[in-house]
Amino acid sequence: MTSGEDLMSTGEQVTESGPLADPVTVATTTIDLVVDPTPAPTHITTTDSPTASDDRPEATPAAADDRPGPRGQAADPFSLTEEELDGDRTFAFDGDAWVDEPTPVPATGWRRRVWAVTGGRINPGPTPEEQRLRERMEAIRRPFGGARTLAVVSTKGGVGKTTTTLNLGHTLASIRGDRVVALDANPDAGSLGHRVRREHGATSVDLLAEADHIFGYGDVRHFTSQAESLLEVVASDDDPLSARRMGRPEYERLLNVLRVHYNLVLADCGTGILDAATRGVVQRSDQLVVVTGPSVDSARAVSYLLAWLREHGQAELVERAVVVVNGVRQDGSPVDIDSLVDHFAAQVRAVRTVPWDEELANGAVVELDWLAPATRQAYVQLAAVVVDGLGDELAGEGGTGR
Incomplete structure (x- = not known):
C-alpha cells in the first residue's frame, strides 16, 4: 500500500480510474488532495470540461427559481413566500387567545358592593346599562x-x-x-x-x-x-x-x-x-x-x-x-x-x-x-x-x- 507521504515524494498521480501517465492541469495549477491512508489517496485535477474517463453523474444545480430572489443570488433557505405563509399557519403565535379577558368591574349598585366587599374575588360584572355605556365610549374613541x-x-x-x-x-x-x-x-x-x-x-x-x-x-x-x-x-x-x-x-x-x-x-x-x-x-x-x-x-x-x-x-x-x-x-x-x-x-x-x-x-x-x-x-x-x-x-x- 502506498502512503500519502510516498505519493507526495514520487509525484505519482492517482484518480478514481487509476494512475495517469501525466496529470492534467488547468491554468498551470494542479491541486493535490491527499487523504491518508485508506482508501487510496485521490488526486483531483481541475479541467474546463469533464474528461472522457470521468463517468460520474453531473451535480444537479440548485433550483434557484423555486423561490423569488435577487437575480443571480441563491434564495434564502429559511425565508418563506407570502403564499407559503398564507398556506401554513400551524405555528402562528397568538398569545392573546390563551388569556381569558377579565370581566369588567361594575361601577354602581349591589354589584359594585359585592365586588368591593369580597376584594374582587367575586365579580358579578357590570349591569347591561353599564355595558352599553362602555360600548358607546369605545365608539366615541x-x-x-x-x-x-x-x-x-x-x-x-x-x-x-x-x-x-x-x-x-x-x-x-x-x-x-x-x-x-x-x-x-x-x-x-x-x-x-x-x-x-x-x-x-x-x-x-x-x-x-x-x-x-x-x-x-x-x-x-x-x-x-x-x-x-x-x-x-x-x-x-x-x-x-x-x-x-x-x-x-x-x-x-x-x-x-x-x-x-x-x-x-x-x-x-x-x-x-x-x-x-x-x-x-x-x-x-x-x-x-x-x-x-x-x-x-x-x-x-x-x-x-x-x-x-x-x-x-x-x-x-x-x-x-x-x-x-x-x-x-x-x-x-x-x-x-x-x-x-x-x-x-x-x-x-x-x-x-x-x-x-x-x-x-x-x-x-x-x-x-x-x-x-x-x-x-x-x-x-x-x-x-x-x-x-x-x-x-x-x-x-x-x-x-x-
Missing part, C-alpha cells in the same frame, strides 16, 4: 383619518344650539383625548365664549388677524380657552364698538387654520341659514348636528331648514345629519315626542333626545360634572352616534333610538 368639522345649526333661537355645541364638545374632548375645539361661528355676537371660563380676552377676530403667523398648535392656543374637559373654545367678538364684520371668507379662513391643528372642530353657527357666513360653514362641514326644542314651532323651523338644505344642493349632508331634540321634560310634554322623533327620523341618519336639566337652563358656565347623570348619558349617546358618521369605516349606532 374610534379614530378617523384627518380633521373633521361639525356644524351645529338651528333656525330657531333659544332651543339649546349653543348648549348642545358646548356639551357635545365637552363629551368628545373628555372621552376621545385628542384635540377638540369649538368655534363660535355666529356672526351676530354669539354666546359660546361665555359658557366656559375665559383664560384671556382673545377672540376669533384676533385669531384671524394673526392667521399668517400661526405655525403650530402652541400659536393657536393663545387664542383659545380650555375647559376642564380639555375642550377648547374660540370666542366671538361681542364688542359693540368693533367695526370688524365676520363674513363667509373670514369663517372659512378660520376653519382652515383650526383644521390643521385640531382633530375635531365644532362650529356653533348662527340661526340665519340664509346668511352667507352660516351657509359657508355648513358647506365646509362633514356632518350637521341640527337642534330642535320639544315644541311644534321649533320642529317646524327645523323642518324648513332641512328642506331648504335639500333644495340647495345639500341633500347628502341632510341624510348624514343628526337631529337633537333638546330639553325634553321627563314629567311629560304637551308634544308627542315619539311622533316628533319619527318625523325627523325619516329625513336624517339619527335622532337623539336630551332631557331638561336645570344646570343648562341658566345659560352660564357649565361643566359636565355639574349635569344630572341622565343628561350626561344622553350626551354620550349623542357623541357616539356623531362619531359614527365621521368615517365610512365606523360601524354604527345610528338610527332613531332615544
Whole structure:
C-alpha cells in the first residue's frame, strides 16, 4: 500500500480510474488532495470540461427559481413566500387567545358592593346599562383619518344650539383625548365664549388677524380657552364698538387654520341659514348636528331648514345629519315626542333626545360634572352616534333610538 507521504515524494498521480501517465492541469495549477491512508489517496485535477474517463453523474444545480430572489443570488433557505405563509399557519403565535379577558368591574349598585366587599374575588360584572355605556365610549374613541368639522345649526333661537355645541364638545374632548375645539361661528355676537371660563380676552377676530403667523398648535392656543374637559373654545367678538364684520371668507379662513391643528372642530353657527357666513360653514362641514326644542314651532323651523338644505344642493349632508331634540321634560310634554322623533327620523341618519336639566337652563358656565347623570348619558349617546358618521369605516349606532 502506498502512503500519502510516498505519493507526495514520487509525484505519482492517482484518480478514481487509476494512475495517469501525466496529470492534467488547468491554468498551470494542479491541486493535490491527499487523504491518508485508506482508501487510496485521490488526486483531483481541475479541467474546463469533464474528461472522457470521468463517468460520474453531473451535480444537479440548485433550483434557484423555486423561490423569488435577487437575480443571480441563491434564495434564502429559511425565508418563506407570502403564499407559503398564507398556506401554513400551524405555528402562528397568538398569545392573546390563551388569556381569558377579565370581566369588567361594575361601577354602581349591589354589584359594585359585592365586588368591593369580597376584594374582587367575586365579580358579578357590570349591569347591561353599564355595558352599553362602555360600548358607546369605545365608539366615541374610534379614530378617523384627518380633521373633521361639525356644524351645529338651528333656525330657531333659544332651543339649546349653543348648549348642545358646548356639551357635545365637552363629551368628545373628555372621552376621545385628542384635540377638540369649538368655534363660535355666529356672526351676530354669539354666546359660546361665555359658557366656559375665559383664560384671556382673545377672540376669533384676533385669531384671524394673526392667521399668517400661526405655525403650530402652541400659536393657536393663545387664542383659545380650555375647559376642564380639555375642550377648547374660540370666542366671538361681542364688542359693540368693533367695526370688524365676520363674513363667509373670514369663517372659512378660520376653519382652515383650526383644521390643521385640531382633530375635531365644532362650529356653533348662527340661526340665519340664509346668511352667507352660516351657509359657508355648513358647506365646509362633514356632518350637521341640527337642534330642535320639544315644541311644534321649533320642529317646524327645523323642518324648513332641512328642506331648504335639500333644495340647495345639500341633500347628502341632510341624510348624514343628526337631529337633537333638546330639553325634553321627563314629567311629560304637551308634544308627542315619539311622533316628533319619527318625523325627523325619516329625513336624517339619527335622532337623539336630551332631557331638561336645570344646570343648562341658566345659560352660564357649565361643566359636565355639574349635569344630572341622565343628561350626561344622553350626551354620550349623542357623541357616539356623531362619531359614527365621521368615517365610512365606523360601524354604527345610528338610527332613531332615544
